Amino acid sequence: MGQIAAEETGSWVAETVIDAHAAMTRTAMRIVGSTLFGLDVTGDAARVGVALDGVLAISNRLLPLAQLVGQGLSPDEQSAAAQLIAELDDVIAGIIAQRRAAPGDRDVVSLLTRAVDDEGDGGGLSDREIRDEVMTLFLAGHETTANALAWTLHLLSHHPEALAQIAAEADRCGTGTGAVGLDQLEQLPITQAALREGMRLFPPAWLTTREVVQPTTIRGVDLAVGAQVIVSPWLTQRDPRWWPDADEFRIDRWLYPDEQRPKWAYFPFGGGARGCIGEHFAMLEATIILAEVARRWTISPAGDAPEPEFRVTLRPTPAVPLRLQRRAPH
Numbered sequence: 202m203g204q205i206a207a208e209e210t211g212s213w214v215a216e217t218v219i220d221a222h223a224a225m226t227r228t229a230m231r232i233v234g235s236t237l238f239g240l241d242v243t244g245d246a247a248r249v250g251v252a253l254d255g256v257l258a259i260s261n262r263l264l265p266l267a268q269l270v271g272q273g274l275s276p277d278e279q280s281a282a283a284q285l286i287a288e289l290d291d292v293i294a295g296i297i298a299q300r301r302a303a304p305g306d307r308d309v310v311s312l313l314t315r316a317v318d319d320e321g322d323g324g325g326l327s328d329r330e331i332r333d334e335v336m337t338l339f340l341a342g343h344e345t346t347a348n349a350l351a352w353t354l355h356l357l358s359h360h361p362e363a364l365a366q367i368a369a370e371a372d373r374c375g376t377g378t379g380a381v382g383l384d385q386l387e388q389l390p391i392t393q394a395a396l397r398e399g400m401r402l403f404p405p406a407w408l409t410t411r412e413v414v415q416p417t418t419i420r421g422v423d424l425a426v427g428a429q430v431i432v433s434p435w436l437t438q439r440d441p442r443w444w445p446d447a448d449e450f451r452i453d454r455w456l457y458p459d460e461q462r463p464k465w466a467y468f469p470f471g472g473g474a475r476g477c478i479g480e481h482f483a484m485l486e487a488t489i490i491l492a493e494v495a496r497r498w499t500i501s502p503a504g505d506a507p508e509p510e511f512r513v514t515l516r517p518t519p520a521v522p523l524r525l526q527r528r529a530p531h
């Protein structure tokens with residue numbers, strides 16, 4: 202993670218404008234490719250990006266609810282969707298084939314190709330099962346993290362004082378020219394506070410659902426078994442009951458947390474048995490990347506502020522244009 206974060210942020214050019222969303226997507230995709238699959242997926246990044254854009258654009262309309270209210274896909278759109286999914290499948294099939302041919306020790310795909318169902322029939326995973334796992338990790342593992350970083354960078358471009366604190370923290374970590382790593386994580390509380398605050402205002406997964414398994418009443422509303430309940434970090438995390446000056450970016454909320462605040466006033470990673478399995482991976486990765494950005498660059502807004510686009514994830518649209526200035530060495 203550290204190596205890729207350092208390479209990517211180190212390749213930026215002073216006095217230019219970058220789209221931080223594109224830059225973070227590329228970085229996060231490379232990190233997932235490398236850490237989970239042991240591969241360099243840079244070449245696939247553009248293909249996956251285009252296919253993923255297309256799938257995300259229609260994904261809400263693939264859901265049963267959309268079909269029910271007549272907003273499902275037309276036959277033409279269905280075949281376009283099938284093509285996009287085939288494109289993604291192709292990239293994933295390539296990853297699986299490479300790992301079967303040259304298994305690694307630690308990457309997830311190699312582990313899955315060797316996995317045995319001890320509690321069941323003792324067999325291994327089919328290609329289809331591995332494909333489903335890999336697709337989930339690949340998609341869940343980079344889009345959300347890239348969004349979290351892009352929104353946080355957008356917010357920090359309007360809060361130079363917070364960015365300066367993060368930069369100073371990265372310097373204090375004593376990383377010198379090397380990349381920030383696991384050992385330094387606990388020395389980066391301000392960096393993590395900025396990410397938590399970024400995800401409070403712009404939770405990448407802005408809603409999640411639960412199915413009612415036993416008759417339940419919430420504030421006088423009876424919920425029958427099988428009912429779908431939608432919960433939204435976007436709404437709860439901007440509720441002034443729990444968050445004074447709810448719309449303001451204030452990293453001190455996390456440095457001096459309010460002990461009275463209920464635990465579930467904040468849940469960007471969901472929770473319980475179906476909570477995000479990548480939470481710690483994502484926080485580690487995002488902290489490292491943000492520290493690497495702040496150590497090298499001062500950023501300022503360079504165009505219209507992005508708007509949130511409420512799809513499966515909360516994307517900054519159309520882009521996050523930031524002007525880069527090289528930070529004086531400390």
Ligand code: HEM
Nearest residue numbers: 341342345346349406409470471472475476477478479483
């Ligand atoms: C900032 C980054 C991320 C955010 C905000 C995020 C958010 C979420 C949320 C809200 C859920 C649903 C939880 C629930 O309903 O309780 C979820 C599920 C999931 N996430 Fe993440 N996630 C992130 C990064 C990752 C990464 C890096 C991975 C993989 C390496 C990952 C893999 C998954 C998987 C597999 C699930 C489904 C878990 C299940 O249904 O049992 N996520 N994530």
